[in-house]
Amino acid sequence: MTKPRHSFSSISANSSAVPHIVIIGGTTRASSTSERLARHCERLLQARGSTTAMFPAGELELPMYAPERQQPHPVAEHFIREVRRCDGMVIASPGYHGGISGLLKNALDYTEELRSDSRPYLHGRAVGCIVTAAGWQGANSTLAALRSVVHALRGWPTPLGVAVNSTQPLIDEAGALSPDIEHQLSIMVQQIMQIAQWGRASDAALPTRELATGT
Ligand SMILES: Cc1cc2nc3c(=O)[nH]c(=O)nc-3n(C[C@H](O)[C@H](O)[C@H](O)COP(=O)(O)O)c2cc1C
Secondary structure (H helix, E strand, O other): OOOOOOOOOOOOOOOOOEEEEEEOOOOOOOOOOOHHHHHHHHHHHHHOEEEEEEHHHHHOOOOOHHHHHHHOOOHHHHHHHHHHOEEEEEEEEEOOOOOEOOHHHHHHHHHHHOOOOOOOOOOOOOEEEEHHHHHHHHHHHHHHHHHHHHHHHHHHHHHHHEEEEOOOOOOOOOOOHHHHHHHHHHHHHHHHHHHHHHHHHHHHHOOOHHHHHOO
16 A cells, blocks of 8 residues: 655744754764764854754664655654754765765655645755865765755755865864865855845745745
């Protein structure tokens, strides 16, 4: 028997005055560079007054998404609930063979559960995209692929995405993140916050029916 597709409970968008940002990223590898950059963004977002929900790769080892056989899964439900109410996201992926990791893509596929929302998928959300890879070609091609996924989900990739070559030193002599990467991440976080505020204002102005129609 075909299982119903609507197995995820629905709650409304973030009604608080404070922007809420969901951060997903990293690999399950110890010392994951992409997770490190994701956590740095979390600190920057909190310093700017945002609330955050962090989902490192180790928490996103979800069953493969298959719309016809969704089973209740506590982590997937929590993830979908947080994305549903968020005003923006950070996605930090490794470059794996020219694309984002299967683990992160699978988690993003769960946003299919938001397709019938008044803010479907990542509608209206600013999304900061970060990629780390073992070379510039892999980092940049994967960044383009990640931004394309965000577009498909109707999100707004921030003007600045961050591509990092993880074979080069990420840490300076004082043990801090390299000033160049730190600078890029702070600009990206600033853009997320700014677009999040615009998105909240424009969503309030648009009738729900208009938001629910396809693009
Ligand atoms: C399965 C796999 C595929 C990879 N494919 C590429 C690739 O195509 N291009 C590249 O530059 N690096 C590639 N890498 C290297 C990773 O992108 C790089 O080590 C990255 O920093 C891993 O992220 P992490 O530090 O968060 O674990 C690959 C690594 C793995 C494990």
